[in-house]
Amino acid sequence: MSDYSAIIVTLKLALTTGVILMVIGMPLAWWLARPSTSLLKNKIRPLIEAIVALPLVLPPTVLGFYLLIAFSPDNWLGAGWLNITGTTLAFSFSGLVIGSLIYSLPFVIQPLQATFAAIPQATLEVSASLGANKIEQFKRVVLPLSKTGLISAFSLGFAHTLGEFGVVLMIGGNIKDETRVVSIAIYDHVETLQFNDAHQLSLILIAFSLALLTLLYRSKHNRVGFY
Amino acid sequence: MLKVKLDCQFDDFDLTVNQQLPGDCIIGLFGASGSGKSRFIRQLLGFDLAHQKDIQIQFEDDLWQDSGDQFLRPVKNRGIGYLPQSIDLFPHLSVEQNVLFGWKKQNSKFDLAMIKDICLQLDIQSLMQKKPQQLSGGQQQRVALARAILAGSKILVLDEPLSAIGEDHKPQVMQLLRYLQQELHIPIIYSSHNRMEHAFLTDYLVTFKEGRIIQSGDYESIATDINGNFSQMSNAINHIKAEVVEFEKACFVNRLKTERHLLWAGYRPLEQGQFVNLEVRAQDISLFLSESDHSSILNSLEVTIVDFEEVSRHQYIVKLAFENSFLIAFITKKSFISMSLVRNMQVYAKFKSVSVLPISFDL
Numbered sequence: 001m002s003d004y005s006a007i008i009v010t011l012k013l014a015l016t017t018g019v020i021l022m023v024i025g026m027p028l029a030w031w032l033a034r035p036s037t038s039l040l041k042n043k044i045r046p047l048i049e050a051i052v053a054l055p056l057v058l059p060p061t062v063l064g065f066y067l068l069i070a071f072s073p074d075n076w077l078g079a080g081w082l083n084i085t086g087t088t089l090a091f092s093f094s095g096l097v098i099g100s101l102i103y104s105l106p107f108v109i110q111p112l113q114a115t116f117a118a119i120p121q122a123t124l125e126v127s128a129s130l131g132a133n134k135i136e137q138f139k140r141v142v143l144p145l146s147k148t149g150l151i152s153a154f155s156l157g158f159a160h161t162l163g164e165f166g167v168v169l170m171i172g173g174n175i176k177d178e179t180r181v182v183s184i185a186i187y188d189h190v191e192t193l194q195f196n197d198a199h200q201l202s203l204i205l206i207a208f209s210l211a212l213l214t215l216l217y218r219s220k221h222n223r224v225g226f227y
Numbered sequence: 228m229l230k231v232k233l234d235c236q237f238d239d240f241d242l243t244v245n246q247q248l249p250g251d252c253i254i255g256l257f258g259a260s261g262s263g264k265s266r267f268i269r270q271l272l273g274f275d276l277a278h279q280k281d282i283q284i285q286f287e288d289d290l291w292q293d294s295g296d297q298f299l300r301p302v303k304n305r306g307i308g309y310l311p312q313s314i315d316l317f318p319h320l321s322v323e324q325n326v327l328f329g330w331k332k333q334n335s336k337f338d339l340a341m342i343k344d345i346c347l348q349l350d351i352q353s354l355m356q357k358k359p360q361q362l363s364g365g366q367q368q369r370v371a372l373a374r375a376i377l378a379g380s381k382i383l384v385l386d387e388p389l390s391a392i393g394e395d396h397k398p399q400v401m402q403l404l405r406y407l408q409q410e411l412h413i414p415i416i417y418s419s420h421n422r423m424e425h426a427f428l429t430d431y432l433v434t435f436k437e438g439r440i441i442q443s444g445d446y447e448s449i450a451t452d453i454n455g456n457f458s459q460m461s462n463a464i465n466h467i468k469a470e471v472v473e474f475e476k477a478c479f480v481n482r483l484k485t486e487r488h489l490l491w492a493g494y495r496p497l498e499q500g501q502f503v504n505l506e507v508r509a510q511d512i513s514l515f516l517s518e519s520d521h522s523s524i525l526n527s528l529e530v531t532i533v534d535f536e537e538v539s540r541h542q543y544i545v546k547l548a549f550e551n552s553f554l555i556a557f558i559t560k561k562s563f564i565s566m567s568l569v570r571n572m573q574v575y576a577k578f579k580s581v582s583v584l585p586i587s588f589d590l
Contacts, residue, residue, distance in 0.1 A: 037277035116256045122315045129272055129309035130329030130378045140328075144319040 003201055005177050006185040010162060013093070013181060017100040019031045021108040024101075025153065028052075029112030035121065055102055064170025067099050071171065091173045096181075099167045108157035115149020116142070148220055157214040159209055178198040229382070229414065233270055234281040242266050242278075242438040248416070248431065250287065252340050253408050255429030255446070256418035257457065262435040265312055268386050271416070272302045272309055286382065304443040308379020312386040314371045315357035322370050323355040329378030330576045335479040336411065337377055348403040350396060351374050364391040369400065376407065381541045383407075385417040391423055398585045422464050423506065423584065426450070432457065451553040458555050465554045466584075480525075481583075486550045491525040492581040504584040512556035514545070515575040516566060522560040524577045530554065534574045535563070547576055 031050060036042060055063060064086035070077045071089035075187070081089045118141060127141045165183040172179035174188060182201055189198035228250045235242040242263050248254050256264045269275050271284065273292060276299075284291040291300045295547035302309075316325050320464045325431055326346065330337065332586050337345070346352045349369040368391040375383060392400055404506075405428065408415050419425060423447065425432060432449045434442040434457050442455045457463070467490070474496040481497045483505070485488045492505055518527060530547035538544045543563040556576060568574070 120313070120315060122311050122313050123317065125272070125302075126309065126311055126315045127275060127317070127328070129307055130374070131303045131331070132329075133303060141317060142318075147319075214343075 006180050006182045010181040014158045014161040017161045018154050021157045025108040029109050033113045034114035053106050056106050060166025064167045067171050096172045099171050100161045104157045104160045104165050107160045108153045111153040115146045232283040235278045240438040251412050252430035253428050254416045254431045255425045256433050258435030263438040306381030308375035308383045310375040310385040310388050314367050326373045365393045380399045383415040453544045459538050465507045467505045471501045493583040506582045509555045509557050511578045511580045512576050524579045528576045530576045
């Protein structure tokens with residue numbers, strides 16, 4: 001059944017995107033969150049923050065349009081990818097991941113930044129005075145204090161990627177087992193008047209997203225015990 | 228020996244220090260809020276680098292920082308046990324995990340039995356499984372103090388370590404700090420604007436004003452130096468050590484004795500034969516030319532005027548020799564002139580307001 005494949009592709013995309021965004025998001029969010037006396041940093045920080053927030057306000061078509069151009073073998077990204085992997089980025093799963101990374105970036109960065117900013121400078125200073133180096137500070141102080149923030153960042157990035165449509169439509173197309181995600185499948189069903197199938201998939205997506213968000217908000221409110 | 232040379236620029240004032248501090252004693256930092264005590268302490272830890280113009284810190288044989296050679300020993304390698312003014316316990320860890328955060332079994336001077344004893348002295352042994360947010364402010368500060376003590380292999384640096392600790396625990400905590408200093412022979416640097424704490428704890432006093440050190444030296448000499456800022460402040464206090472003779476039940480007052488005087492203080496019975504410290508504010512001492520016998524003021528000491536100084540347009544500070552120590556008193560210029568006070572004159576210092584300190588210490 002083709003809808004089953006769409007669900008698998010969607011989950012794979014959301015999971016890959018979520019994990020990669022956490023890896024690149026943590027250092028970026030840390031850099032954005034922590035106070036600095038460096039003039040250069042304080043000057044370029046607002047610009048970086050604005051760039052991170054852009055996907056929140058731009059129509060997905062704008063993102064998709066420029067990604068499509070970048071993916072073309074005429075451009076360095078597309079050409080480089082072609083050189084290394086022998087495939088094109090446009091209309092591929094890898095292309096979708098790149099698109100989703102950009103599209104969901106603010107949903108991961110913003111909660112991470114908020115949670116890192118909430119850690120008092122003095123707490124880090126004390127841990128340093130108690131002999132903790134940077135890595136130990138991260139492991140013993142920053143990570144446990146950011147637990148809620150890390151969970152929300154990942155969940156939001158994951159959930160937002162689940163609901164992605166415009167960018168996928170522009171750069172992914174509708175290839176089964178490769179780029180056909182749930183939102184595209186629903187669109188397809190509606191276009192071909194298969195309302196039953198559209199209902200099924202839509203309800204699955206609603207139920208799943210609702211469950212995920214409920215879990216997320218529950219973890220936010222149950223802070224007793226670790227913060 | 229701790230050598231500190233600082234030239235730091237902050238928005239509101241500059242911190243300029245060139246000071247040597249002794250190595251084996253308790254060093255007390257005194258000064259009003261915003262006088263530079265905390266900023267000085269933060270410099271000892273190597274924080275606020277962006278504000279430094281010039282800095283050089285050497286502790287014993289270890290160079291901590293030298294901006295001339297661009298050398299910076301990270302705080303984790305300085306052997307400092309640090310208690311920040313903001314306390315900052317780790318909220319995600321239990322009290323026990325907080326206390327042991329900087330403790331490394333292999334190279335610590337403290338074994339588990341000693342740690343238990345320190346926690347007992349600080350009265351936190353029953354809190355070990357709690358989270359910091361379940362504690363009161365005073366409890367949090369005592370936990371943070373334990374954490375600092377265990378991490379301080381070479382020096383303790385404590386920013387307002389007693390500010391949140393209630394009067395009921397203060398004597399014990401101060402005694403613990405005294406005891407640790409004598410046992411470990413490491414310097415303890417702490418800041419406080421409480422004079423009683425300095426009288427008990429401080430061996431070497433450093434007073435700050437507007438980012439500069441204006442007085443430094445052993446506590447006794449600074450406390451009785453009438454030309455210095457520390458004794459000229461209106462809240463200056465005196466301490467008199469006395470032995471309890473008996474509690475006079477009929478009048479509900481303790482009779483105490485010093486070498487050659489009798490004193491009356493405190494309406495709560497004290498233990499006979501116990502030595503206590505009496506605190507008398509310099510403001511509360513009046514001078515009399517003769518021992519006039521009928522007065523409601525109970526306490527009268529035979530003293531000799533050693534020195535005096537005009538501290539304001541209307542006030543004099545007078546240094547008095549009392550038995551083997553000194554007292555300071557503030558009197559009005561009007562009285563000073565009308566009594567024709569001069570040096571080496573014998574007078575009587577009288578006061579009715581005396582507090583019995585909850586701790587005994589050697590003056």
